[in-house]
Amino acid sequence: MRVVVTGAAGFVGNGLARHLVANPDSFGRPLSKLILADLAKGPEDPGGGAFAEWRCGDLASPVWLDAVFDEPVDCLFHLASIPGSRAERQPDLGWAVNLEAPLALARRLARQGRETGIVPRVVFASTIAVYGPLGPDPVTEDQPPRPVISYGAHKLMTEILLADLSRRGEIDARSVRLPGIVARPVSGSGHGSAFMSQLFYKAKAGEPYVCPVSRDAAAWWMSLETCVANLVHAARLDTHGLPTTRTWQLPALHARVDDIVAALDRQLGDQTGARVRFAPDEETERLFCRFPPLASPVALEAGFLRDRDANSLVESTLAGMQR
Amino acid sequence: MRVVVTGAAGFVGNGLARHLVANPDSFGRPLSKLILADLAKGPEDPGGGAFAEWRCGDLASPVWLDAVFDEPVDCLFHLASIPGSRAERQPDLGWAVNLEAPLALARRLARQGRETGIVPRVVFASTIAVYGPLGPDPVTEDQPPRPVISYGAHKLMTEILLADLSRRGEIDARSVRLPGIVARPVSGSGHGSAFMSQLFYKAKAGEPYVCPVSRDAAAWWMSLETCVANLVHAARLDTHGLPTTRTWQLPALHARVDDIVAALDRQLGDQTGARVRFAPDEETERLFCRFPPLASPVALEAGFLRDRDANSLVESTLAGMQR
Numbered sequence: 001m002r003v004v005v006t007g008a009a010g011f012v013g014n015g016l017a018r019h020l021v022a023n024p025d026s027f028g029r030p031l032s033k034l035i036l037a038d039l040a041k042g043p044e045d046p047g048g049g050a051f052a053e054w055r056c057g058d059l060a061s062p063v064w065l066d067a068v069f070d071e072p073v074d075c076l077f078h079l080a081s082i083p084g085s086r087a088e089r090q091p092d093l094g095w096a097v098n099l100e101a102p103l104a105l106a107r108r109l110a111r112q113g114r115e116t117g118i119v120p121r122v123v124f125a126s127t128i129a130v131y132g133p134l135g136p137d138p139v140t141e142d143q144p145p146r147p148v149i150s151y152g153a154h155k156l157m158t159e160i161l162l163a164d165l166s167r168r169g170e171i172d173a174r175s176v177r178l179p180g181i182v183a184r185p186v187s188g189s190g191h192g193s194a195f196m197s198q199l200f201y202k203a204k205a206g207e208p209y210v211c212p213v214s215r216d217a218a219a220w221w222m223s224l225e226t227c228v229a230n231l232v233h234a235a236r237l238d239t240h241g242l243p244t245t246r247t248w249q250l251p252a253l254h255a256r257v258d259d260i261v262a263a264l265d266r267q268l269g270d271q272t273g274a275r276v277r278f279a280p281d282e283e284t285e286r287l288f289c290r291f292p293p294l295a296s297p298v299a300l301e302a303g304f305l306r307d308r309d310a311n312s313l314v315e316s317t318l319a320g321m322q323r
Numbered sequence: 324m325r326v327v328v329t330g331a332a333g334f335v336g337n338g339l340a341r342h343l344v345a346n347p348d349s350f351g352r353p354l355s356k357l358i359l360a361d362l363a364k365g366p367e368d369p370g371g372g373a374f375a376e377w378r379c380g381d382l383a384s385p386v387w388l389d390a391v392f393d394e395p396v397d398c399l400f401h402l403a404s405i406p407g408s409r410a411e412r413q414p415d416l417g418w419a420v421n422l423e424a425p426l427a428l429a430r431r432l433a434r435q436g437r438e439t440g441i442v443p444r445v446v447f448a449s450t451i452a453v454y455g456p457l458g459p460d461p462v463t464e465d466q467p468p469r470p471v472i473s474y475g476a477h478k479l480m481t482e483i484l485l486a487d488l489s490r491r492g493e494i495d496a497r498s499v500r501l502p503g504i505v506a507r508p509v510s511g512s513g514h515g516s517a518f519m520s521q522l523f524y525k526a527k528a529g530e531p532y533v534c535p536v537s538r539d540a541a542a543w544w545m546s547l548e549t550c551v552a553n554l555v556h557a558a559r560l561d562t563h564g565l566p567t568t569r570t571w572q573l574p575a576l577h578a579r580v581d582d583i584v585a586a587l588d589r590q591l592g593d594q595t596g597a598r599v600r601f602a603p604d605e606e607t608e609r610l611f612c613r614f615p616p617l618a619s620p621v622a623l624e625a626g627f628l629r630d631r632d633a634n635s636l637v638e639s640t641l642a643g644m645q646r
């Protein structure tokens with residue numbers, strides 16, 4: 001089985017690559033080749049010896065894509081993207097990576113499906129940014145998507161395209177809307193939700209942290225471990241019985257920032273909680289911290305996972321940071 | 324004021340072009356140039372002398388687009404598309420015209436908006452095919468779109484993109500979802516809903532007609548006259564107060580096929596109704612004739628029009644066919 005991961009050098013991509021290397025039987029039949037696609041190798045080698053292979057280049061380059069897809073692919077995990085706030089600042093880059101690249105990938109794989117009969121599974125990392133502003137009422141899986149950043153708009157467009165190509169039987173797509181995944185390495189990656197991860201890094205380093213949202217702000221959280229399990233689960237789901245939209249809202253944990261801080265305090269001690277100060281930034285809070293409770297019975301029924309509570313999320317996340 | 328109409332040789336495009344030529348003051352300031360863009364001139368000259376000008380070429384050609392958009396445009400009506408059933412049969416053509424072309428146009432106009440400060444209005448002819456299968460219950464303007472043909476998927480993706488570029492202030496888009504517009508000339512245009520127009524043509528010609536849906540099938544109808552008025556209204560609406568989605572479901576007339584036949588019979592006499600025989604085709608009925616009642620209070624409040632009833636629709640449509 002031949003699997004491609006785009007964005008393999010990123011936080012989620014690296015986590016997924018390590019998981020697949022450690023579990024090459026994840027899909028029922030053995031993984032014979034794992035192609036790790038990104039602009040450059042990541043800081044951390046996922047291992048895998050001969051069967052995991054980096055192919056570094058630009059998603060916008062057809063020549064490079066020809067090299068990545070030189071043989072029919074059984075499964076693509078498309079994770080590469082320009083994060084929301086960076087895409088707002090660099091709209092041409094966002095357009096190229098978040099819109100044109102997935103369209104070109106989808107079209108290429110649809111051609112593979114038509115021409116070779118090997119209909120590739122496509123797991124697409126979509127985002128809760130598709131929704132736009134949410135009210136205070138609990139959100140269900142029927143929440144109409146009304147994105148207010150280009151990142152969310154482009155991801156939503158991609159979901160629709162993947163569902164349509166799946167309906168035609170040319171690909172077999174599964175889009176999952178990711179919440180904030182922690183603890184993402186702090187970098188200039190352009191995630192407006194970076195504070196969600198900063199809480200963990202600063203706590204672990206024993207450093208003070210000025211949090212740009214208020215203590216009672218609530219967000220949707222998921223540990224990397226749970227996220228990776230969900231991506232693999234999406235790929236493994238039987239084609240039969242998938243919804244028309246081919247899209248799931250992953251069952252994120254709805255938690256307040258101070259619940260996370262309290263759990264960090266419990267697990268790390270050493271006055272961790274006391275070192276966090278809250279200085280809300282209106283824009284950050286508006287975009288990332290007015291999330292109402294989320295009900296995702298359909299996704300849970302389909303076997304997707306949620307971090308159980310703040311303690312469990314923090315425990316899993318701190319363990320992941322130990323590696 | 325410089326206005327471009329794509330698909331100007333088509334049924335709706337020609338109706339719009341004739342209206343604009345006859346009403347060059349439709350927008351508050353005078354129309355100085357009306358560019359009629361299509362693969363080739365239509366069968367009917369909309370008139371307009373020097374101020375209306377055909378530019379014939381392929382939307383997929385950047386060189387031709389450079390010629391069409393050689394000067395900043397104040398308003399684009401983007402009507403060109405490959406109809407649904409034809410796009411299903413010719414997916415590459417559908418992709419090029421229904422997806423790539425509007426994306427390229429939107430991007431070109433966004434660049435104009437950024438670089439010249441002339442933020443173009445864009446009126447986009449979307450479609451009720453965005454919804455997919457509808458149940459028996461009345462549909463509201465909140466109906467979630469779940470397209471099951473590529474035509475609908477591509478139109479929905481375009482709506483989302485246009486709304487996002489409008490949010491960025493680079494264009495000023497207004498998407499309107501068109502129902503079945505009558506009476507479209509009968510041709511190989513690939514509209515699965517062609518029977519809606521055939522009813523009119525056959526009745527007017529005094530010919531028998533085997534209707535591919537049952538007599539109690541119901542569809543969403545709009546006369547060309549009402550459709551053109553709605554397109555112009557969309558362009559005229561104040562930017563202030565437009566919804567985030569920049570999208571309206573036009574207030575179509577929900578009517579049964581036998582109501583339309585009865586109205587034709589009343590207005591044309593001569594046993595018109597008796598010449599229609601019903602031989603339902605399951606696929607046509609499924610896609611085009613299980614439309615529930617439609618409530619569109621938001622669009623009506625915004626000033627969009629609906630044909631009042633079957634009699635009024637038939638009267639307006641027959642009058643249009645007299646020209």
